[in-house]
Amino acid sequence: MANQAPDNLSPQEDRTGLVMLYTGQGKGKTTAALGAVFRAWGWDWRLCVIQFIKCPSDDRGEVRAAQRLGIEWHALGDGFTWASEDLEATAARARDTWRLAQEKIESGAYDLVVLDEMTYAFTNGWLDLDGVLEWLDRHRPRHTSLIVTGRNAPEGLVEFADLVTDMVNVKHPFGQGLAGRRGIEF
Amino acid sequence: MANQAPDNLSPQEDRTGLVMLYTGQGKGKTTAALGAVFRAWGWDWRLCVIQFIKCPSDDRGEVRAAQRLGIEWHALGDGFTWASEDLEATAARARDTWRLAQEKIESGAYDLVVLDEMTYAFTNGWLDLDGVLEWLDRHRPRHTSLIVTGRNAPEGLVEFADLVTDMVNVKHPFGQGLAGRRGIEF
Numbered sequence: 001m002a003n004q005a006p007d008n009l010s011p012q013e014d015r016t017g018l019v020m021l022y023t024g025q026g027k028g029k030t031t032a033a034l035g036a037v038f039r040a041w042g043w044d045w046r047l048c049v050i051q052f053i054k055c056p057s058d059d060r061g062e063v064r065a066a067q068r069l070g071i072e073w074h075a076l077g078d079g080f081t082w083a084s085e086d087l088e089a090t091a092a093r094a095r096d097t098w099r100l101a102q103e104k105i106e107s108g109a110y111d112l113v114v115l116d117e118m119t120y121a122f123t124n125g126w127l128d129l130d131g132v133l134e135w136l137d138r139h140r141p142r143h144t145s146l147i148v149t150g151r152n153a154p155e156g157l158v159e160f161a162d163l164v165t166d167m168v169n170v171k172h173p174f175g176q177g178l179a180g181r182r183g184i185e186f
Numbered sequence: 187m188a189n190q191a192p193d194n195l196s197p198q199e200d201r202t203g204l205v206m207l208y209t210g211q212g213k214g215k216t217t218a219a220l221g222a223v224f225r226a227w228g229w230d231w232r233l234c235v236i237q238f239i240k241c242p243s244d245d246r247g248e249v250r251a252a253q254r255l256g257i258e259w260h261a262l263g264d265g266f267t268w269a270s271e272d273l274e275a276t277a278a279r280a281r282d283t284w285r286l287a288q289e290k291i292e293s294g295a296y297d298l299v300v301l302d303e304m305t306y307a308f309t310n311g312w313l314d315l316d317g318v319l320e321w322l323d324r325h326r327p328r329h330t331s332l333i334v335t336g337r338n339a340p341e342g343l344v345e346f347a348d349l350v351t352d353m354v355n356v357k358h359p360f361g362q363g364l365a366g367r368r369g370i371e372f
Contacts, residue, residue, distance in 0.1 A: 065228030181200075
């Protein structure tokens with residue numbers, strides 16, 4: 001059983017990568033993915049973070065941290081979808097981001113690939129869920145774990161994932177649309 | 187308003203530290219706290235992680251990462267509470283851990299202090315919730331943010347916190363009591 005793999009094996013040896021999904025309306029989805037990166041970095045896992053929505057130009061603590069640590073990081077979005085002025089360009093960008101993710105996953109060169117805010121590519125119709133899951137079924141190396149984040153994960157993705165946490169917002173100091181604070185939100 | 191503080195200020199300048207609470211049965215609570223540490227480290231925040239339950243002897247990825255990065259880390263527990271053979275010693279340990287946390291918080295020397303799995307100290311009766319909250323109200327410097335994690339956060343703590351996420355377990359590959367996997371669970 002995958003969950004009884006000896007804990008002294010590297011991902012390449014135990015070959016039981018998991019697909020993890022952090023969804024829901026509450027704060028903590030991307031933050032938990034970052035925590036998983038932090039933990040796995042402590043074990044020298046080979047890491048790749050791919051962000052579907054966040055812009056490359058944003059100055060964020062996690063990007064600064066990743067740069068210092070030499071963690072591979074691709075922020076390929078154009079900001080939040082509701083701010084997009086050219087939806088076709090945004091959709092094309094999401095498809096390009098998925099093509100990069102495919103290349104990284106298929107390469108077998110990573111133990112953990114984070115697909116941050118990927119759910120929005122499904123909910124906005126930029127990517128076909130069935131096509132993505134079928135591709136992952138065939139091409140994801142068994143040692144490569146994935147973390148997918150984003151609100152409103154489609155049911156098929158929940159079924160596909162091995163671990164799913166729904167982050168429920170109980171209390172949040174920032175209203176939607178208001179900027180968050182440095183060090184806390186970005 | 188705290189949530190409109192200019193984002194180019196350091197925690198010492200904007201003095202609007204938040205109290206954040208990650209609770210619930212699902213995976214992601216401690217992981218999100220680690221992600222917050224990762225992000226804040228990218229902004230050179232002064233960090234302190236205090237763990238109420240985890241043992242100092244456990245070999246964990248997050249501890250390895252923190253050691254490499256020079257992040258202050260105190261794991262002062264004796265393992266999960268249900269494994270404790272001497273409940274009075276466990277309770278005394280939790281009170282010692284809180285005393286250390288008080289010292290660190292009160293010092294003003296940190297921008298973020300993580301109180302990992304502290305909720306168990308309340309649910310097990312090792313610490314008095316009202317006393318802790320009253321102390322925090324008086325002694326927490328305004329620039330110092332806190333993150334508290336753990337299941338079953340008491341109602342008073344939820345009210346006290348500025349941000350609360352309830353992590354709901356939708357699907358989890360490890361049954362309770364089964365060991366998790368290196369790089370994923372620890």
